[in-house]
Amino acid sequence: MSNGKLNGKVAVVTGASKGIGAGIAKAFGAEGASVVVNYASDKAGADRTVAEIVKAGGKAIAVKASVAEEADVKHLFAETRKAFGKLDVLVNNAGVYQFAPLEQVTEHEFHHQFGVNVWGTIQATREALPLFGKDGGSVINISSVVSRKAIPGSAVYAGTKGAVDTLTQVLAAELGARNIRVNAINPGMVESEGTHAAGFIGSDFQKKTESSSPLGRIGQPRDIASVAVFLAGNDAGWLTGEKIVVSGGF
């Protein structure tokens, strides 16, 4: 897909060094957006994402920032302003997860996941606001199917994504008057560096997920990226407060 659907737009994608974030950043670049590829630690991955966008004829820069850290987030949007002067699309994709039975859940892990997944989303959206112009913009929060489908061992992670769903609705209502649309994508299991590292790919968990997914397969980053392109573009101009489940029906 490359129809120039996002020509002239500037997008920030958090956590875009790999996986779903990298897939979205590359799709945005291919559709004509200038992309800020944010990363927290994987500089090599972010540089690869940028290089692929540029090689395909697009514009992109990499900016290091942890979305949980206020100074970092301010830096991310200062760099965005410096490079591109404005913002049209923010994708809150940066996220962390760890599955564990309740007995092994620690306060530290709770704060870590809520810090990145929830506070990071709120903080990045807050800091992005001054950069959106009078035409408004599109905020896309990457949530998860776990917010509505209970998976044992996911209490903390699912809790963060439930919060993301809720704040998506609240911010849609709060920012609608400024024509800033806020939507969520709730992906099912997607093959990525993250799910490989977690040992999900090739596991019984993958097989179980696929056998209970109507479309019978896990997702690829491009399955999510095509939805993000739609939400980012003007075709979705009357869409706000939605949580779009992209999961093969899981």
Next chain:
Amino acid sequence: MRFSGKTIVVTGAASGLGLAIAGAAEAEGARIVAIDRAQSPFPHARTCDVADEAQMAAAFAGLERIDGLVTSAGIARRAKVDETAMADYDAVMAVNVRGAFLASKCALPLMRARGGSVLHLSSGVATTGTRNRAAYSASKGAIVSLTLNMALDYARDRVRVNCLCPGFVNTPLLASMPPERRARLAALHPLGRLGEPEDVAHMALFLLSDHAAWITGQAIGVDGGFNVGHMDDI
């Protein structure tokens, strides 16, 4: 073009959202088979009552493949339960539920060989309480349930099934309202405006296309935020 070589059947294609969706799909290369009780402005237009089994079978006769089905034929009646004439209830259910069910029944045998995409038109009122639309709300709730069932039953045939839940859209139905009531309706949407048929058509085409290849069984709002709550200052 996204829909070159594809055949898409659209019920309710003579007006409103059905017309907008069919027109947009045709502009992107689709061959539209338009079904409506009124004459639709498409080369392959068939006039019939979507709730009549024999008429629908005739409308689908001769089709060899269907890549997409959009069930947009719908009618509305404004009344609460105790004020609803049962003839009105039956009419709403016949077009909105039986019509969508029957169109699916006719189309699925022609979709299963290659896979495809079914899109039902539900409504924001299916999941948000709205006054004075008892039969209409119930009919649109049924469409959400039908969507969930069909998504599961036909997934292994690679037929994806989703529905749209639009907010209040500028269609002929709304055009007749007094301006002051239209303004009140617009204010119910956080984005501050009524929808245009194109707003819904863009999402419909996205769901009909391969870009939505991993989306099935979903009820998706296209409603300017109507579903997240009202914008009155409280």
